Amino acid sequence: MNFPVLDRLASVIPSRAKARRLIRQFSELLQAEVIPSSGKKLQNGENANCLGDRLRSAWRDGTLNTKQLRDNLNVLYVxxxxxxxxxxxSSLYLLGKHSEIQEYLREKIKxxxxxxxxDLxxxxxxxxxxxxxxxxRLLPPISQLVNRHVAEPACLGGRMHIPRGTYIGYNSYATNRDPVAWGPDAxxxxxERWGSTDEQISRKYRSAKARAEFISFHGGSRACLGEKFALLQMRISLxxxxxxxxxELDPEWKDQMTPAGPLHPRGVRLVFKKL
Ligand code: HEM
Structure with a gap:
């Protein structure tokens, strides 16, 4: 949740306390699903290579303690x-809204x-x-995240002083649309701004990430671990x-985005026609 400092005001912001309670319940539920109550061996249907089973064995042999197991389950599930x-x-929304791009995409793959x-x-x-x-780029699911704590006083760009203990984060939505990096049509x-061949697109992708102009998967040592898997899932599904x-978008639906947190077209309604 953004701005963790607001937790201190839980008594005057009851929704904050409720959200924390729900997170705790969700985490306990997830743990109960993955860890059976007794230390049983692998059952039929359990797969030693499946992520849940591997986390469970790491917990059983002491590689992970219970908190680490729970944190891993949360981050992997969420x-x-x-x-x-x-x-x-969001992709179905954008393609529903821009039917010419949807059509062009279909032409390329049909x-x-x-x-x-x-085999593809x-x-x-x-x-x-x-x-x-x-x-x-346009609709990064994690559009804004404030989940870092400054360990030592820092100074950005020689003028922005950040005291120790400050919560900081990043805004992918704004960064990914910066006209300085992406031009006036950001x-x-x-x-097509990404290029027309696989080589051009890969080059553009690598450089935009390295220059922190495209941060939907964040970057550096804490970048998303599932980036390639997520892209593959998207390629197959689309x-x-x-x-x-x-x-196309249901004309009755009022075009609106979520106001904060995970970004997506709120309650979007699409009308599908079989080809
Ligand atoms: C479109 C899909 C996805 C997006 C946009 C995305 C985005 C991100 C972002 C921005 C972070 C950094 C969070 C931070 O700064 O604290 C992150 C972390 C992470 N992601 Fe993803 N992610 C996606 C899919 C996935 C998938 C499919 C998996 C695993 C199957 C995954 C696993 C992780 C893990 C484990 C981390 C934590 C890495 C760490 O803290 O060292 N992500 N993701």
Whole structure:
């Protein structure tokens, strides 16, 4: 939750205390799902390579203590499940709103004859990649995060003094739309800005991340661990959906975004037509 300092005012902001309580309950529920009450061995249907089972064995053999297990479960469940889902919803929204881009994407992928998605070389579909990155740029699921604590007094740019103990964070929404980095059309949905070949797109992606102009997965040593997996999930889902359906925004739906926290079109309604 943004601005952890507000927890100190929980008595005058009851929703804050309620949210903390819900987080605690959710975490306990998740732990109870993954850790059975007795120290049983692997059962039928459990897979030693499955993430939950691997975390459980690490906890059983003492590699992780209970708090570490719980923290890992929380971050993997929330980060690994909610963010790709938000990105999917936002991408369907943007493509529903910009039907010409949806159509162009479909043109690029509709005639590929494949029997198995595993055989597909995603590098041969640059427009699909560019579309996903453009969705991620404009509507990063973690649009703002304030979850760092300054350990030592710091000074940014020689003039911004940050005392020890200050909560700090970053705003991906604003950074990803900075006109200095992305030009005067930074707010426009334009997948082609990423390039037209896989090489160009990869180069642009690497440089935008290295220059902190595109921070949807954050960066540095605490960057998202699921970045490649999330992109693959998106490629597969959009590829399958755009070949099977055409969709648009429900004209009855009022176009609106969530006001804060996880970013997505609030309560979006889409109308799908089978092709
Ligand atoms: C579109 C999808 C995703 C987005 C936009 C996203 C974004 C992010 C961001 C911005 C962070 C840094 C949070 C911070 O600054 O504290 C992060 C961390 C993390 N993400 Fe993702 N993520 C996505 C999908 C995934 C998936 C699918 C997984 C795992 C299956 C995953 C696992 C993680 C983990 C474990 C961390 C914590 C890394 C650390 O603190 O060292 N993410 N993610």
């Amino acid at each position: 980060a690994g499940q909610e963010n790709p889902q938000l990105l999917m919803v 005639d590929l004859s494949i029997s198995n998605l595993d 070389d995603w590098r041969s579909l640059p427009y699909l990649t560019a579309t996903i990155l453009e969705c991620l 707010n426009d949905f334009r997948p 590829f399958v959906l755009a070949r099977a359906f055409r969709w």
